[in-house]
Structure formats: structure tokens, C-alpha cells
Amino acid sequence: MTKTGFSIRRAVETDIGPIMEMKRRAIRESAKDFYTHEELEAWVESANPTRGREIVVDNEAFVAIADDGNRIIGLTNLEYLQAPDTTQGEIGQLYVDPDFGGRGVARALLAAALELAISHGSRQLQATASRRSEPVFAACGYEQVRRQMKEFNGHTYDSAIMMRQLPVGGND
Numbered sequence: 400m401t402k403t404g405f406s407i408r409r410a411v412e413t414d415i416g417p418i419m420e421m422k423r424r425a426i427r428e429s430a431k432d433f434y435t436h437e438e439l440e441a442w443v444e445s446a447n448p449t450r451g452r453e454i455v456v457d458n459e460a461f462v463a464i465a466d467d468g469n470r471i472i473g474l475t476n477l478e479y480l481q482a483p484d485t486t487q488g489e490i491g492q493l494y495v496d497p498d499f500g501g502r503g504v505a506r507a508l509l510a511a512a513l514e515l516a517i518s519h520g521s522r523q524l525q526a527t528a529s530r531r532s533e534p535v536f537a538a539c540g541y542e543q544v545r546r547q548m549k550e551f552n553g554h555t556y557d558s559a560i561m562m563r564q565l566p567v568g569g570n571d
């Protein structure tokens with residue numbers, strides 16, 4: 400899959416280091432208008448190698464790669480709410496390098512995850528959207544189901560549960 404200036408591919412284990420570095424920058428720079436400094440720093444701690452393995456190895460992840468420099472500039476992944484049941488998928492991650500924001504990287508990553516979810520027979524995709532990503536999920540066809548105060552690492556984050564129904568019957 401190639402978009403203007405970047406391409407999307409499945410993530411592999413050796414991507415974990417650069418992915419986590421990019422994720423830390425995305426949280427600190429792109430979400431800074433929406434959460435306190437303390438909340439951002441607590442969130443940044445989720446960008447660690449153990450969680451990286453869960454995201455990339457235990458689940459199915461995609462990265463965006465910049466054409467210029469072969470650098471990882473985005474991440475999403477597909478998880479399942481009640482594995483091995485694949486009918487209810489979840490977008491577990493969505494992060495884009497702040498230097499590449501606003502160029503459709505998140506949209507392309509979400510499209511790749513959606514295509515994979517459909518190929519697995521998923522009927523719907525859920526996401527727990529940050530305040531920063533809510534309008535992005537909305538622009539990509541997700542509707543808010545409810546708000547959620549998400550507990551993580553000693554902090555409480557205002558988030559939105561967003562849902563998108565998928566077409567039935569394989570790829571369309």
C-alpha cells in the first residue's frame with residue numbers, strides 16, 4: 400500500500416524500538432493540548448518494550464514508513480476484545496510522528512487495520528479514542544458510543560469509546 404510520501408506495511412519485532420520512540424514523541428507533542436503534563440508523562444510510560452511486544456508480536460500491527468529516509472512515522476494495531484473470537488476487533492494503538500501529522504497517515508493506517516479485520520470476519524471495530532484522536536476516528540467513520548474515564552498508571556483520562564460497523568462477507 401503506497402500513499403503520497405509514505406507506505407504502510409505490517410510491523411515486525413525489530414520495529415519495536417523505533418515504534419516506541421515515535422509513540423513517545425506523538426504523545427508528548429501531538430496530545431499536549433488535551434492532557435496535563437503529568438497525564439502525558441504517565442501515558443508515555445506505556446511506550447515500553449514489554450507493551451511493544453504485545454502490540455506487535457501478540458497482536459497484528461501496521462507501521463507507516465516515510466519514503467524519504469525509511470523512518471517509522473506511524474503505528475496502529477488490531478486486537479480482539481475476546482480472542483479467539485475475531486468478530487469484535489479493537490484498534491489498540493494509533494500514533495503518528497508529529498513531523499508527519501495532518502497528511503493522512505492515521506487514515507491510511509486505520510484503512511489497513513480495517514481491511515485486515517474484515518478479512519478475519521470482524522463485524523465491528525471499536526476504539527478507545529483520546530481527546531486528540533476522537534475527530535480522527537470520526538472522520539474515518541467511527542461513531543461515539545459513550546465517554547469513558549480510562550484509568551492508566553495512576554491517572555484518569557477522558558476518552559471516547561468509538562465504534563465502526565464493518566461490511567459482512569469478506570473484503571469489499
Ligand SMILES: CC(C)(COP(=O)(O)OP(=O)(O)OC[C@H]1O[C@@H](n2cnc3c(N)ncnc32)[C@H](O)[C@@H]1OP(=O)(O)O)[C@@H](O)C(=O)NCCC(=O)NCCS
Nearest residue numbers: 425429494495500501502503504505506529532534535538
Ligand atoms: C491522532 C493522530 C494519530 C492523528 O494522526 P494524523 O496522521 O495527523 O491524522 P490524519 O492526517 O490521518 O487525519 C485523519 C482525518 O482526521 C481529520 N482530523 C485530524 N485531526 C483533526 C482535528 N483536530 N479536528 C478535526 N479533524 C481532524 C483529518 O482532517 C483527516 O480527515 P480527512 O482525511 O477527511 O481530511 C496523531 O495526532 C497522534 O499520534 N496524536 C497523539 C497520540 C494520540 O492521541 N493517539 C490516539 C490514541 S487513541
